[in-house]
């Protein structure tokens with residue numbers, strides 16, 4: 001997994017640093033770090049922090065004495081109006097091209113920070129301190145930074161790598177249960193598509209184990225980051241293998257829109273559907289599907305909701321990944337082995353009908 005990663009230890013602090021180069025830039029990964037260590041690398045005078053009002057209240061000491069931009073917590077902040085407003089605030093703070101923007105928060109904050117850094121003064125340096133499990137294993141990694149236009153998610157954005165990502169898992173002590181489950185949906189996704197051994201570990205352990213076992217949690221986060229990075233390094237622009245990361249997300253995104261469920265729940269349901277489709281295509285055995293359902297439930301994720309199937313189909317037909325009458329669907333051959341397969345709408349419809357009658 002770590003092939004190609006240059007693993008070195010920073011001499012002064014024993015921080016675990018991994019430097020990784022992508023077509024669009026080099027990222028320094030500081031694992032098992034604490035946020036205070038940032039100031040060994042960055043001069044406070046040239047830094048502007050961005051966070052949400054929820055984290056600003058929870059961690060006043062982190063932000064005290066720093067120029068800080070604060071957005072309201074929640075997805076609604078991820079829009080162009082907010083970006084415009086933040087650009088104005090940066091000007092007022094006299095931020096220049098030499099300023100480094102540092103997003104400290106969940107995926108909403110890291111997406112806003114990355115996008116803002118791409119457009120302010122035609123681009124300034126930026127870094128992330130992800131504080132939610134989902135941002136640690138997914139949103140902060142890979143260089144995609146986007147905001148929404150109304151209900152259209154992430155349709156305005158850039159692909160640009162942060163200068164660093166610093167992991168301080170201490171933040172997770174305050175993360176609510178539902179957000180832990182959200183993060184685990186993506187972790188289970190990596191296990192399904194790449195890593196049968198990880199799937200096995202997850203089956204033996206549970207949420208409470210990872211919550212109370214810092215070394216195991218760090219190892220889990222590092223492993224998922226390595227999987228995402230390997231995929232992104234091979235295909236930053238998402239022309240091939242990066243598409244595998246969409247496992248569970250095709251139907252998932254539609255369910256998220258239709259049922260207003262959290263992203264992790266929608267992805268869990270999307271993965272259940274993708275397994276059904278894989279079974280119908282003759283790729284996956286029923287035993288593997290039921291192992292996945294048990295695992296999702298073990299981590300507090302749903303495996304069934306009432307879905308309006310005709311509306312779901314309508315939404316899938318407007319998916320941006322649609323090509324003529326097919327969608328590139330991510331299917332499993334077995335746990336830990338995924339493929340991309342163009343599927344016609346009648347096949348998907350049939351799988352959805354089975355989903356309805358079987359659950």
Ligand SMILES: NC(=O)c1ccc[n+]([C@@H]2O[C@H](COP(=O)([O-])OP(=O)(O)OC[C@H]3O[C@@H](n4cnc5c(N)ncnc54)[C@H](O)[C@@H]3O)[C@@H](O)[C@H]2O)c1
Nearest residue numbers: 054073106107108109131132134135138139144171174175
């Ligand atoms: N750019 C990408 O590649 C990518 C990938 C996946 C997801 N995303 C985006 O990420 C976003 C979802 O990320 P998220 O789930 O982190 O959402 P989020 O940023 O909204 O965080 C969820 C909630 O948890 C709170 N929170 C975060 N860290 C906390 C902590 N340590 N203690 C207590 N509360 C904490 C936040 O204040 C918020 O209320 C979505 O907008 C999604 O589109 C982007």
Ligand SMILES: [Zn+2]
Nearest residue numbers: 186249263267
């Ligand atoms: Zn996701």
